Amino acid sequence: MxxxxxxxxxxxxxxxxxxxxxxxxxxxxxxxxxxxxxxxxxxxxxxxxxxxxxxxxxxxxxxxxxxxxxxxxxxxxxxxxxxxxxxxxxxxxxxxxxxxxxxxxxxxxxxxxxxxxxxxxxxxxxxxxxxxxxxxxxxxxxxxxxxxxxxxQPVGFNLLPEKFTLTELQGLYEAILGEGLDKRNFRKRVLALDLLTALPEERREGAHRPAQLFRFDPDKYAVLERRGFHFEL
Amino acid sequence: MxxxxxxxxxxxxxxxxxxxxxxxxxxxxxxxxxxxxxxxxxxxxxxxxxxxxxxxxxxxxxxxxxxxxxxxxxxxxxxxxxxxxxxxxxxxxxxxxxxxxxxxxxxxxxxxxxxxxxxxxxxxxxxxxxxxxxxxxxxxxxxxxxxxxxxxQPVGFNLLPEKFTLTELQGLYEAILGEGLDKRNFRKRVLALDLLTALPEERREGAHRPAQLFRFDPDKYAVLERRGFHFEL
DNA sequence: CCTTTTCGTGTGCGAATGACACTAAGTCAA
DNA sequence: TTGACTTAGTGTCATTCGCACACGAAAAGG
CATH class of the missing domain: 3.90.79.10 (Nucleoside Triphosphate Pyrophosphohydrolase)
Structure with missing residues (x-):
């Protein structure tokens, strides 16, 4: 040939x-x-x-x-x-x-x-x-x-709708990793990363307390990324 | 076509x-x-x-x-x-x-x-x-x-001769990672992994204290691998 | 025997991790 | 209206881990 x-x-x-x-x-x-x-x-x-x-x-x-x-x-x-x-x-x-x-x-x-x-x-x-x-x-x-x-890396957000609750996010991570995660520790860590913005809305559905909605903020991520960072869950 | x-x-x-x-x-x-x-x-x-x-x-x-x-x-x-x-x-x-x-x-x-x-x-x-x-x-x-x-993963050993000293191993890791590592902590961690076998020989060269020779032991690695493990340097 | 060079070793402190249980807010039905 | 139900949201403590750090030991050569 x-x-x-x-x-x-x-x-x-x-x-x-x-x-x-x-x-x-x-x-x-x-x-x-x-x-x-x-x-x-x-x-x-x-x-x-x-x-x-x-x-x-x-x-x-x-x-x-x-x-x-x-x-x-x-x-x-x-x-x-x-x-x-x-x-x-x-x-x-x-x-x-x-x-x-x-x-x-x-x-x-x-x-x-x-x-x-x-x-x-x-x-x-x-x-x-x-x-x-x-x-x-x-x-x-x-x-x-x-x-x-x-x-x-915070790629998981690409599997959720724009607005989501922390419980949904935790459910996603549990589904991906195939293991249960502690609720309080999960929230602590995720919020400590400062990648999410709390929206002024809540999600109310069913007969129970409504949940705070969040949005992933690419700008905040870009800041972190620029000065060497570690994600760690 | x-x-x-x-x-x-x-x-x-x-x-x-x-x-x-x-x-x-x-x-x-x-x-x-x-x-x-x-x-x-x-x-x-x-x-x-x-x-x-x-x-x-x-x-x-x-x-x-x-x-x-x-x-x-x-x-x-x-x-x-x-x-x-x-x-x-x-x-x-x-x-x-x-x-x-x-x-x-x-x-x-x-x-x-x-x-x-x-x-x-x-x-x-x-x-x-x-x-x-x-x-x-x-x-x-x-x-x-x-x-x-x-x-x-312990892949670095593939860059060293069969027998090597801990100082050589550390030098290798420093070269790969592009950063200096603490001698005592490095040795502690590497030995704690229990992947190396100390040989009954020493390397003597130059006018100074001789160094213990080690060998990477694939069997020990296989054991660790079999029950989910983490390497971490 | 003194100098030089590399080898080899242990501790302590501050940070991070992981386990753990109750109150808050809302809906609905009695 | 009140009680039952369901999910949201929050803090502490004990333990472990990571990291900084300094000196005596062994050999060779002059």
């Missing part, structure tokens, strides 16, 4: 795709967005949204494009996970996939804008079906990464 | 390479192995060792192969860094590179087995020349990753 300008390709090229692990938070549980494949191979299986990378297209941009095309999603946070290229992962031929993971707020998506997918649905990370290709493995790595990231 | 079995490739494929950031420890400094390119583009520039991925070849295997072919290196530790695919990173065409980083012991390499490289040399991470492509950026990310990893 030989390129146009005298440059030698010693070997044929593996195909290159991007796949996205999209996290959402619903029903008190951490969820992943999956699509049901309409085409072979793995027709009828659940899989990660993704597709081929175009020549001249940035990898991150390709991931974002696939998300909006295939699921009508506008991701609040998008980070590369790594490349997965085990030879047998696609039964057709050697396909290398660059995986990304994303966080979306409830509401920042309209499912079923899909083209080649039969269906798109959220699945709790605890009850995932068997996935196509090596997508199960990819999701596992993504969950690990999310857990590590959430302890060190 | 259309594949053999009726499967549609909607777009041409970007080329796929692997590049390796190889770390070594010499002269009390953290070093990176670079090769001097013999071919255009960037002929005469320093660059990371790497090359094209073969179809059917695992990515990690490709990285290992390039290392041994191009630099006669047997890496003690090899980890993927991520994919770099900005459209303009290679002036010829769109090339996506999967980067790896590796740690090698002094002695586990014989430089200048290179084929298409003019020269291969170690460079202190503090005094790197300008690198070809986006390799400077890749090295930056690799150093960051090494710093993060070394705080949480």
């Amino acid at each position: 030989r390129g146009k300008k005298g440059y030698t390709y010693e070997y044929a090229r593996p195909a290159l795709t991007v796949d996205c692990v999209v996290f959402g938070f619903g029903g008190g549980e951490l969820e992943v967005l999956l699509i049901e494949r309409g085409l072979e191979p793995y027709a009828g299986w659940w899989a990660l949204p993704g597709g081929f990378v175009r020549v001249g297209e940035d990898l991150g941009a390709a991931a974002g494009r696939e998300l909006s095309e295939e699921a009508g999603i506008d991701a609040g946070y998008l980070e590369q996970l790594g490349a997965f290229g085990a030879p047998g992962r696609d039964p057709r031929e050697h396909v290398v996939s660059v995986a990304y993971w994303a966080l979306v707020r409830p509401g920042d998506y309209r499912l079923a804008a899909a083209t080649d997918a039969v269906a798109a649905r959220w699945h709790g990370v605890g009850e995932l079906p068997r996935l196509a290709f090596d997508h199960g493995e990819i999701v596992g790595v993504a969950v690990e990464r999310l857990r590590a990231r959430v302890r060190q | 259309r594949g053999k079995k009726g499967y549609t490739y909607e777009y041409a494929r970007p080329a796929l390479t692997v590049d390796c950031v190889v770390f070594g420890f010499g002269g009390g400094e953290l070093e990176v192995l670079l090769i001097e390119r013999g071919l255009e583009p960037y002929a005469g520039w320093w660059a990371l060792p790497g090359g094209f991925v073969r179809v059917g070849e695992d990515l990690g295997a490709a990285a290992g192969r390039e290392l041994s072919e191009e630099a006669g290196i047997d890496a003690g530790y090899l980890e993927q860094l991520g994919a770099f695919g900005a459209p303009g990173r290679d002036p010829r065409e769109h090339v996506v590179s999967v980067a790896y980083w590796a740690l090698v012991r002094p002695g586990d390499y014989r430089l200048a087995a290179a084929t298409d490289a003019v020269a291969a040399r170690w460079h202190g991470v503090g005094e790197l020349p300008r690198l070809a492509f986006d390799h400077g950026e890749i090295v930056g990310v690799a150093v960051e990753r090494l710093r993060a990893r070394v705080r949480q």
Whole structure:
């Protein structure tokens, strides 16, 4: 195989795709967005949204494009996970996939804008079906990464609506980390970080005391970030 | 572009390479192995060792192969860094590179087995020349990753000879982290982890007190690893 | 035997962490 | 109106952890 300008390709090229692990938070549980494949191979299986990378297209941009095309999603946070290229992962031929993971707020998506997918649905990370290709493995790595990231950077807010209560935030962290947290200590720590702004509103629902609403303040975060900082939950 | 079995490739494929950031420890400094390119583009520039991925070849295997072919290196530790695919990173065409980083012991390499490289040399991470492509950026990310990893997993030992003194180990950590560490606290912590075995030998050199030699013990590490643990320096 | 150089060791103080239980505020039904 | 129910919100204390810090020991060489 030989390129146009005298440059030698010693070997044929593996195909290159991007796949996205999209996290959402619903029903008190951490969820992943999956699509049901309409085409072979793995027709009828659940899989990660993704597709081929175009020549001249940035990898991150390709991931974002696939998300909006295939699921009508506008991701609040998008980070590369790594490349997965085990030879047998696609039964057709050697396909290398660059995986990304994303966080979306409830509401920042309209499912079923899909083209080649039969269906798109959220699945709790605890009850995932068997996935196509090596997508199960990819999701596992993504969950690990999310857990590590959430302890060190305030990315979790991208899974909550703009306005939220501290109890909701704690529920989110418990869902992500998979462990219970002490209420008082959690509030102490979170507020000590000084990343949240208390809104002049409260959320009242049900027959009980209303809760203070907060908003994540990116400006405050930028200040902290600029002078080396540690998050620590 | 259309594949053999009726499967549609909607777009041409970007080329796929692997590049390796190889770390070594010499002269009390953290070093990176670079090769001097013999071919255009960037002929005469320093660059990371790497090359094209073969179809059917695992990515990690490709990285290992390039290392041994191009630099006669047997890496003690090899980890993927991520994919770099900005459209303009290679002036010829769109090339996506999967980067790896590796740690090698002094002695586990014989430089200048290179084929298409003019020269291969170690460079202190503090005094790197300008690198070809986006390799400077890749090295930056690799150093960051090494710093993060070394705080949480005992990977540093892969940069030292089998037998080493605690002072050498401390020097290594200082070189990687780029900061001075307290001698007594360092020793306390390292020994408390119970990962090292004291050897019945000492290293005597120069006109001063000889130092106890230690060896990293993978078995002890495996035990710790098996029941969730934290490293913390 | 004196000098030089590196090796090896313990304590104490202030900060951070983690366990822990009750009152406050609201709704609804009796 | 009052009592029952549900979730919100708050402070203390004991323990652990992190970090600063200084000197005697061992060897070699002059």
